[in-house]
Amino acid sequence: MPAARIRSWKTVALAASAVLVGLVLPTATAGPASATTTAYDDTYYANAIGKTGTALKSSLHTIISDQTTLSYSAVWNALKVTDQDPNNSSNVKLLYSGISRSKTLNGGNSGNWNREHVWAQSHGDFGTSAGPGTDLHHLRPEDVTVNARRGNLDFDNGGSTFTNSGGSLVDSNSFEPRDAVKGDVARMILYMAVRYEGDDGWPDLEPNDLVTNGGTRFHGRLSVLKTWNDEDPPDSFEENRNEVIYDTYQGNRNPFIDHPEWVEAIW
Secondary structure: OOHHHHHHHHHHHHHHHHHHOOOOOOOOOOOOOOOOOOOOOOOOOOOOOOOOHHHHHHHHHHHHOOOOOOOHHHHHHHHHHHOEEOOEEEEEEOOOOOOEEEOOOEOOOOOOEEEEEOOOOOOOOOOOOOOHHHOOOOEEEEEHHHHHHHOOOEEOOOOEOOOOOOOOEEOOOEEEOOHHHHHHHHHHHHHHHHHOEOOOOOOEOEEOOOOOOOOOOEEOOHHHHHHHHHHOOOOHHHHHHHHHHHHHHOOOOOHHHHOOOHHHHHO
16 A cells, blocks of 8 residues: 555544544433333233323232232242242342352341342331232342341442442442342332332332431332333343242232333333
């Protein structure tokens, strides 16, 4: 190639580089979840399709309230199925830590896994009686010590790592799950807010934008949960879990796994 042409191309490249120096590109942010369709839209969700806002929330509440309830003891065996590690059928996958642990190690001692209420029991004082306290759509296996570190904290960004955290963070007033399950947590919290509206003897559970909810019937932080829903869409594990709960245990679905865009449509 002639030397003059090489120098010419280099000159153009250098000029282009000079133009880019100091150029600040816009920061990529997660947009609202894209609209989806499912095999259940013409049947299970038929009365919800096309609605938004309070009308959508009310319709979904009616749909998912048709539910079989479990005893708290039955939850042990159910979680061994719903949260089975896809890579090891003898284990369950722990929510916050991401650890794969033997199904037989369920209990209350160090090194065991127990039943984590993602919507903290004290945020509504519903205990472990059949109902919100045993609803598989927000119950997940977790290491006993990690479960205790989360306690009844609201969800938000920020904090420090801890033993077996798997990347989850905790500070004085909030808990941030590892990136791979942030959307899962958001969709579980918002499922609970739609399922339990105070019309069946249980508290009216609602999300808000606080991290100081303590013993109230509220859970936060809504703005962060919405972002997590967009940034971490449902994966095959979460989708399979929804199917198993629907087909085998409760007969109801988490609509935000099937339609993540309904989070923005309601809130």
